[in-house]
Amino acid sequence: MSVRARPYDAVKRGLDVVASAAGLVLLAPVIAVVALVVAVRLGRPVLFTQPRPGKDGRVFTLYKFRSMRAVDETRGWVTDADRLTAFGALLRSTSLDELPSLWNVLKGDMSVVGPRPLLVEYLERYTPQQARRHEVRPGITGLAQVKGRNAVDWERRFAYDVAYVDRRSVGLDLRILVATVRSVAVREGVSAEGEATMSRFEGSDGER
Template identity: 60%
Template sequence: MNRDVVKRAVDVVGAVVALAVLLPVLLAVAALVVATMGRPVLFRQVRVGRAERAFTVVKFRTMVPGGGLDTDGDRLTAVGRFLRRTSLDELPTLWNVLLGHMSLVGPRPLLTHYLDRYTPHQARRHEVRPGITGLAQVEGRNLLAWEDKLDRDVWYVDHRSFALDARILVRTVAVVVRRTGITAEGEATMSEFMGVPRERPRPDRDGVAPV
């Protein structure tokens, strides 16, 4: 059977089970966000998935609106910091997995305006569905320089297997428990990826990744 078909089946089963088991946690976090930050509960942002197609990722909100605050660090609330430290803000992305936008394991989905900043080698990260967790997340997370993170993404594309996915999932648990690599030095999360501007043909990115 095709490996991608099997991986997709594992993603769907894994996401359904995780959402069912974690439903009380999801409801508790949603209530906490409403109580401390108000509505909306979810943060939505367009990211890039497989084949460079855009989709909307959903997470629990961790920041207040701008309102004159200059940086993400200023907008990040105490509850938001807790959600990020514990990775609880990522739980709604299980819905993206069910929709077929994402996988449980793969390169993290990044912003659309980064597309023209990748080298051809770095752009290969989009040959697979992005993941809730990935190789870069268990080997340093935001402590890694952008070039190192993207190199790990491409390495994953070239060496992906069910055994590798299982190891990454197990290591993810340890990373979350230890709360390592959450922020880069001097940043609320990670500095913007500037890359090397370049021009190349771009496919239509208005749709979403196929299920």
């Protein structure tokens, strides 16, 4: 049975506003330095923006720092592996590229904790069970991220996402945040095996 609104959801939104506003103020010097280095190393625009589906599948614009070079066929910069520089890999492994997403949290597009927002084109590929990940706001970090990040296959990733929807609580969010700090510190699961980042989701076996 689908789990919809819970009393915790209103509390969670209040905590998200406080956490994102405080983060944007306290981390402003870090954000400014990263923006400057991205501009020097990768050029402009400094921010990577992309439409992503949020709660109930509503599309919003996601903000992150750029971590890849622009596509340039003349230089052979076509695939993610071609375009991802050592500096970009460092941004991703330390999650510094996620800092602009605090603005998404403050706006209400996202939460600090929740299923990661994926590509809009995936919406039509989810099974009804997998689509339940959109019953809550997507997060900067989530249960799937602390269970293996990009190294987790799609089926397990979605199972973790739905498990979070069913079990979401302040206690679970706190455990995920603590585990996120550890995961970032040791840089676990930054990329899937054989991929610069992660493989594309083409649909579950039974749905293709």
